[in-house]
Amino acid sequence: MAKSKLAQVPAEHLPVHIGLIMDGNGRWAAKRGLPRTAGHKKGAEVFGEIARHCRKIGIRYLTVYAFSTENWKRPADEVEALMKLLYQYLNDTFKHQDEDARICFLGDPTPLAPKIQQLMQRIQQESAANTAITVNVALNYGGRDEIVHAARRLAQQCVQGSLTPEQIDEPLFSDYLYTAGQPDPDLIVRPSGELRTSNFLPWQAAYAELVFMDVLWPDFSPAHLEEAILQYLTRTRRFGGI
Ligand code: IPE
Numbered sequence: 427m428a429k430s431k432l433a434q435v436p437a438e439h440l441p442v443h444i445g446l447i448m449d450g451n452g453r454w455a456a457k458r459g460l461p462r463t464a465g466h467k468k469g470a471e472v473f474g475e476i477a478r479h480c481r482k483i484g485i486r487y488l489t490v491y492a493f494s495t496e497n498w499k500r501p502a503d504e505v506e507a508l509m510k511l512l513y514q515y516l517n518d519t520f521k522h523q524d525e526d527a528r529i530c531f532l533g534d535p536t537p538l539a540p541k542i543q544q545l546m547q548r549i550q551q552e553s554a555a556n557t558a559i560t561v562n563v564a565l566n567y568g569g570r571d572e573i574v575h576a577a578r579r580l581a582q583q584c585v586q587g588s589l590t591p592e593q594i595d596e597p598l599f600s601d602y603l604y605t606a607g608q609p610d611p612d613l614i615v616r617p618s619g620e621l622r623t624s625n626f627l628p629w630q631a632a633y634a635e636l637v638f639m640d641v642l643w644p645d646f647s648p649a650h651l652e653e654a655i656l657q658y659l660t661r662t663r664r665f666g667g668i
């Protein structure tokens with residue numbers, strides 16, 4: 427790509443945490459007369475390229491939406507193909523742990539196949555000490571599901587007597603989310619042309635800047651990412667102040 431316009435931007439102005447809704451794989455494939463799975467395959471490759479680019483330009487946290495709690499509604503053969511691709515992708519990732527990326531998974535892993543869960547655990551453990559970037563993969567993730575899980579765990583502690591309802595405040599609640607200990611996203615980017623967030627990080631993105639782009643995820647390039655960051659840099663963030 428052409429020389430980065432971001433090169434002149436001081437590192438402290440960059441978003442610390444970027445969220446990406448990787449959408450549009452099916453439409454990308456349909457436009458080419460290919461099966462939807464071909465779009466998912468290309469989409470997985472693009473994820474690797476974008477994650478490497480984020481690390482290169484100094485982004486500290488990247489969260490990508492890979493499979494939502496609502497995506498189980500899709501035809502069984504598409505879900506099966508997605509799971510197969512996911513397993514292959516995670517297996518390859520596991521073999522090439524040379525990116526210095528800490529990988530975390532956000533979501534409820536329990537409905538996933540045991541061999542996928544094992545790989546997820548191994549990748550998380552083996553990459554835990556990596557420091558260049560944290561890459562969160564939202565897998566069987568749903569924001570409402572995440573909040574319900576957190577509420578349930580807090581309620582259990584209250585019932586057991588180790589917590590009182592009065593002790594529950596925003597920082598404590600955040601500690602019970604899948605993103606515990608991580609900063610909230612500064613920028614959420616959704617390609618594909620859809621103008622919604624589809625249950626992605628509703629708690630954490632309360633003050634995120636949103637950028638919607640008219641490009642399908644498999645066509646998303648480092649230049650698109652930089653364009654989204656440049657848009658982010660033009661925004662005035664007030665967080666309710668003046
Ligand atoms: C995103 O692409 C991938 C997943 C949701 C798993 P889609 O499969 O939603 O692609 P479109 O939106 O139908 O084009």
Ligand code: IPE
Pocket residue numbers: 447448449450491492493494497620622624
């Ligand atoms: C959001 O995309 C989920 C992922 C990208 C994994 P969807 O394609 O599922 O979202 P909707 O159905 O268009 O809202």
Ligand code: MG
Pocket residue numbers: 449450451
């Ligand atoms: Mg979609």
